[in-house]
Amino acid sequence: MTKLSQLILGDTGCASYIIFCEKRNKAAIVDSFLGFEENIEKELMKLGSPTVEYVIDTHNHADRRSSSPLFSKKHNTGGIVKSSKTPYKGQIKPTEDGDIILVGEVQVEVMFTPGHTPDHNCYLVDNEYLLTGDCLFIGDVGRIDLGGDYRKKSDLMFDSLRRLEKLDPNLRIYPNHVGAVHAISSEATYSQLGHEIETNEAMQIKDKDEFFTYMTEGWPPKPDDWEQIIQDNLNG
């Protein structure tokens, strides 16, 4: 049986995840953040202290410093699971689109979904849950204006959304950010892919030029220190 723990980190609106295989007592930590290690530790204890086989990132974050290097070291995972496209300087277990990671008997399929960043992965867990990172939010998508070529990133995001549209609409989606603190109008912490396909504003736009306008107008202020945070997270 697969269990997915969603950990909303205080009032930050950011979410970390733990994928847990009860049968084999194995776990993977996804998107952990500095200052919130205790949330992860407590949840692992609640789950009966499974062996942490993998430490996984959806992408290089710009709004919060990662504690993946710390957990990777602590649990001796031999590097962080990240897209092979990441310019991360630390030790990684590089992924390609379509790779399968086994957490005990739980299948985690890598979906390379660039756009928000050039190194973004979504993770499809046992064909039941989709960890969407900062690709797909509830009612919105992740911003593309934190570095890089905005037009290129907007087009990549557009294509990534078209890929997600082809998946089972019954999938439950679990994003990296939820709620008003991230200018997301829904207070829900997860959604169903079919619901997003029908109602998510960004997913209704089927023209790349129109999408680019959407992706570059009316976004909230950029996170404090975002350039430094990107650098720090790349250094590991």
Ligand SMILES: [Fe+2]
């Ligand atoms: Fe992000």
